[in-house]
Amino acid sequence: MSERPLPTTVAQALAQARQGGVDRLDAQLMLCTLLQRPRAWLLAHDEDALPADLAERYASWAHRRAQGEPLAYLLGDKEFYGLNLGVGPDVLIPRPDTETLVEWALELIPAGPLSSPFEVLDLGTGSGAIALALQHHRPQARVTAVDASPGALAVAQANAQRLKLPVENLPGSWFEPVAGRHFDLVVSNPPYIAEDDEHMAALRFEPKQALTSGATGLDDLCLITAEASRHLKPGGWLLLEHGYNQAEAVSDLLKNRGFRHVGTRTDLGKNPRCTGGQKPHE
Numbered sequence: 001m002s003e004r005p006l007p008t009t010v011a012q013a014l015a016q017a018r019q020g021g022v023d024r025l026d027a028q029l030m031l032c033t034l035l036q037r038p039r040a041w042l043l044a045h046d047e048d049a050l051p052a053d054l055a056e057r058y059a060s061w062a063h064r065r066a067q068g069e070p071l072a073y074l075l076g077d078k079e080f081y082g083l084n085l086g087v088g089p090d091v092l093i094p095r096p097d098t099e100t101l102v103e104w105a106l107e108l109i110p111a112g113p114l115s116s117p118f119e120v121l122d123l124g125t126g127s128g129a130i131a132l133a134l135q136h137h138r139p140q141a142r143v144t145a146v147d148a149s150p151g152a153l154a155v156a157q158a159n160a161q162r163l164k165l166p167v168e169n170l171p172g173s174w175f176e177p178v179a180g181r182h183f184d185l186v187v188s189n190p191p192y193i194a195e196d197d198e199h200m201a202a203l204r205f206e207p208k209q210a211l212t213s214g215a216t217g218l219d220d221l222c223l224i225t226a227e228a229s230r231h232l233k234p235g236g237w238l239l240l241e242h243g244y245n246q247a248e249a250v251s252d253l254l255k256n257r258g259f260r261h262v263g264t265r266t267d268l269g270k271n272p273r274c275t276g277g278q279k280p281h282e
């Protein structure tokens with residue numbers, strides 16, 4: 001908790017958070033969430049009194065934010081690809097980088113009515129971000145999502161229910177819960193950071209299980225590419241998000257497993273972020 005006296009007005013709350021090192025926009029968003037008001041409201045209500053219980057929660061959030069806790073965990077939600085997703089410490093916070101993978105996947109899933117079901121699998125779904133974005137934009141597709149973390153799967157399930165999207169959420173590790181099934185498209189944003197990567201300090205509030213994967217960060221990408229062909233229909237695609245410096249390694253993994261048309265796409269920051277390939281037709 002902050003040592004300061006609790007703020008008594010909107011203006012004081014914003015000023016205190018900023019003095020404590022909290023970004024102005026973050027402070028506004030925290031206050032908006034607690035007051036359940038839009039941002040524009042704050043401007044016109046600078047001198048409005050804050051109820052003490054709310055001021056207390058706000059001060060606690062501001063303190064946690066100043067310690068580096070991600071805003072999305074405090075607010076409890078995060079926007080991804082136009083959907084508002086509930087998030088918590090059991091799941092990775094969806095990143096704009098992952099929109100690269102979603103856009104590519106949407107190009108591969110037919111938009112119109114389908115003669116046979118188009119089946120999509122999202123491995124390590126976390127909050128459900130990718131699976132839900134795909135299901136939202138392609139209502140005819142059958143989307144299945146898998147996660148080994150029970151906490152994460154509960155978040156994905158709650159998001160699916162709230163958004164009324166019929167994604168099938170299954171517990172288990174990678175392809176384990178879909179043994180014997182074949183998909184038209186498999187997508188994944190697996191953990192891909194090296195265990196001793198210096199960036200991990202900045203990501204300390206997020207689940208390590210969702211972030212790191214062995215000494216090079218490639219362990220899970222390796223596992224997924226090794227198994228994928230067995231779970232793809234002929235002509236099916238595998239799309240994988242990866243680290244900015246892993247495009248070549250992931251391309252090689254796919255080529256070594258017989259994938260064709262292997263290519264890489266960049267994210268909004270121009271980093272190679274997603275590599276994919278197609279299983280041969282026969």
Ligand code: GLN
Pocket residue numbers: 092095097189190191192193203210211212
């Ligand atoms: N893109 C995330 C980051 O670098 C990591 C996501 C992941 O490991 N899948 O913050």
